[in-house]
Amino acid sequence: MSEQLDKPSNSSPALSRRDSIVIVLIQKSRRRAELPMIAALDERGALHPEMTFELSVWTEEIATIPEAYLVPAYERALTLIASDRPFIPGLMRQAFADLRREEKLALEDRRRRAIEPDCWHCADQGYQPLYAYEEKSRRWYRALRPCACAAAPEGQRKATPLQSPGYRRSGLGEYVSERDYLKYGAPATGFEG
Numbered sequence: 771m772s773e774q775l776d777k778p779s780n781s782s783p784a785l786s787r788r789d790s791i792v793i794v795l796i797q798k799s800r801r802r803a804e805l806p807m808i809a810a811l812d813e814r815g816a817l818h819p820e821m822t823f824e825l826s827v828w829t830e831e832i833a834t835i836p837e838a839y840l841v842p843a844y845e846r847a848l849t850l851i852a853s854d855r856p857f858i859p860g861l862m863r864q865a866f867a868d869l870r871r872e873e874k875l876a877l878e879d880r881r882r883r884a885i886e887p888d889c890w891h892c893a894d895q896g897y898q899p900l901y902a903y904e905e906k907s908r909r910w911y912r913a914l915r916p917c918a919c920a921a922a923p924e925g926q927r928k929a930t931p932l933q934s935p936g937y938r939r940s941g942l943g944e945y946v947s948e949r950d951y952l953k954y955g956a957p958a959t960g961f962e963g
């Protein structure tokens with residue numbers, strides 16, 4: 771059983787998942803530059819000294835980048851340099867910052883869309899509430915006028931929404947013609963100002 775005891779204990783180096791990812795990126799960047807590949811492991815199965823050095827350089831350069839972003843940051847960094855220029859691992863920091871900023875903007879955009887309607891004119895209801903004064907009965911009527919947006923039924927959709935000039939909008943998103951407003955005053959609360 772001495773044979774087993776003689777075997778080097780480090781025959782399979784305990785690489786972290788992160789190290790494994792970085793090693794692949796190192797190999798990819800070398801292939802891209804048409805540099806000779808460095809063997810990851812030496813003949814004893816240990817991490818190759820040259821790879822150990824490369825890994826330590828890269829690890830230092832990209833220490834602030836979370837593991838999940840290593841590959842996306844590498845791919846983005848490739849777009850930041852001309853194809854005939856050597857890859858610089860430090861570029862991944864800038865790429866990572868770009869990716870995070872884009873994610874943040876996309877998140878803010880989704881949040882804003884969730885609370886802001888696509889159509890300001892009708893708040894995506896498809897209809898705009900319109901007050902009209904009927905002189906005969908001397909009273910206001912509130913009708914719903916189809917909007918010009920996709921929320922309005924296709925057959926009823928107007929060419930343009932009720933809007934200024936010509937129509938006054940209340941804080942509640944209701945409308946009245948300027949003509950009626952000037953002649954008969956505010957039909958409901960929210961039109962003043």
Ligand SMILES: [Zn+2]
Nearest residue numbers: 889892917919
């Ligand atoms: Zn609309």
